[in-house]
Amino acid sequence: MNDLDDRLTDLLTRSAAAVEVRPDVDAVLGDDRDAAVVDLGRRPRDVRRLLALAATVLVVVGLGAAALVARPDDTRPLDVTDAPAAERRFPVFGDLPASLRDHRIEATDGAGTVHSFGDREDGDQLVRAALGKVADDGSVSDVIQLVASASTPEGPPGPPADEIEDLGGGYRLAVTVGQVEVYGPGTTVVAVGGPDTEDLIREIAGTSLTATTVVDGVPTLTLGDLPDGYTVTAPPTPADPEQAEAFVEGDYGVPTTVVETGVGSPDLAVISAGGSYVPVDIDGAPGVIAVRERRTIVAWTAPGGVHVRVASDLGEDDALLIARGIRLVDQAEWRRTYPERPEGEAPPIPAATTDHPLVGEPAPPVGGSTIGVAAYHPPQDAGEWTIVSFTATWCVPCVEMLDRLAPVHRDLHAAGRASVVSLFVDDTVAAAATVVEEHEVDWQVLVTRPSDVEPWGIDGTVPATAFVDPDGTVRGVVVGLMTGREIDQTLDALGG
């Protein structure tokens, strides 16, 4: 048995042994006796999961900022205040209607101000919303994300009908089963619905936000001087211009700092664990800090952009030391730090694109039902490159990607470069047909069973995109959401 086998067996055995099993057969029998109300009884459990999800997420959205480490030697004393949760109210909510004053709110805005929230009790309603002004080109500005909760004795409402509504002023609202989303073509953001969700969003949509700076560059972070024992292991040179990651490695051998930008939007999103946040002053900027188990989380803002660190396995002092060392840079400095690729040089192929067992192999045949307006032609018979998009109606980013594929299909097919095939994975024909009609999909569409696409090795992980050359050979597979520009660039890089 090799080392990985041993480690896996050991890890799984220890992890399973650590699970505290609480048998309660009476609860099962009781649920069955109350079968008529079981479905209602399940909802609060779902809400609790959502609350747990929300309590473990702090999302900070910023726009057009790049940051560099500069002053790790700043040792100004901290002003740590354990303010009551009720006083940590984000100014933007100062004009909330009286009926919403009791909501507890966590929010971030485009300028990066962060507010957190206290613990919630089971049964509370949760509203998570994000708003942004969506321009015609898909860019999003004045982004705000918020979470609010309120006690609602009647419990959550039933799922509202699917609909998309123009809220005016560039805001658009989608209400889908069990949740509310406000989105534009360049981003998808999430809200979990409560009885007053739409009213709340309408109210907040009219609130003026702090002005933000939109830069057409790449938001990312780099790290400089760090405390002893910490090294930068993955400098943020993003392969994806809309994504960046930074990791700080500690002595523990685990990633201790994670910074990610939003996908498909210029938003800078930083994800952290939950916990009780305490306001701190960081070089005059308001921030929050939380120490939870082995993680220390610091989030704060500065004029013009967002400064954030999520540091686990760091002590509070070290985390703040890193936090203080970041400063914003302008686009010119960013360009000097990360020069653009020389003209004429072939674009790099993202490593993940060709790191798939199917690459170099003939495209597997696909079964399923053809729907929509276009007849299906196997890649071998297409006479041009085929972009095979694995999608699903139950996958929100996949549906978003359908909109992105429309111009890709139109432009590439017209140029004789490539055609697009969308394969709905693990869907019904009726569900897929509805989405195809709603999104005016005019390219080839197949509705498949999981076994139909099993040879592609996609395993239900959608969205995913395969690039097949005119000879029918798979040249690249990308798992995850892609923008139209990325699809075009990847096709270009692969020689298509």
Add this chain to the structure above:
Amino acid sequence: MGDEDRRADFTALYLREVDGQVRRAALLTGSAETAHDLVHDAFVEVYRRWDGLREPGPYLGRSVLNRCRDHARREATARRRLPLLVERDQAGDEHLWDALQALPFNHRAAVVLRYYHQLPQGEIAELLGCRPGTVGPWLQRGLRALRKALA
């Protein structure tokens, strides 16, 4: 079958299976609380269908795995929109735990069923509802991804 007999038989199945099912679901979802919820729901479904089930044990196993798969799908969708840091294994080897939880569900399930339950590929295929020949590639891809993550 009378109500008392049905309850007695179901209770025997419950006491025999609940421990293993919760632990398995916890490994697949990364959360003991979620595991309890999913397994509880599966047991409720089994009890409702009790009179029509010829083999309630295997049905329960598939039901739990399907619920874990659905959970993974929902989590994956949510994570794409608002990525999360997953809870880490408190027992150590956090890198491996993180990498395991990041695997596609079928790969993760194949690894757990092979390395925790020590099941042969035929039984894994039966539980996951796939052909036996599919399990091998899932295992290989899962292990390859784990090695890559640990490299």
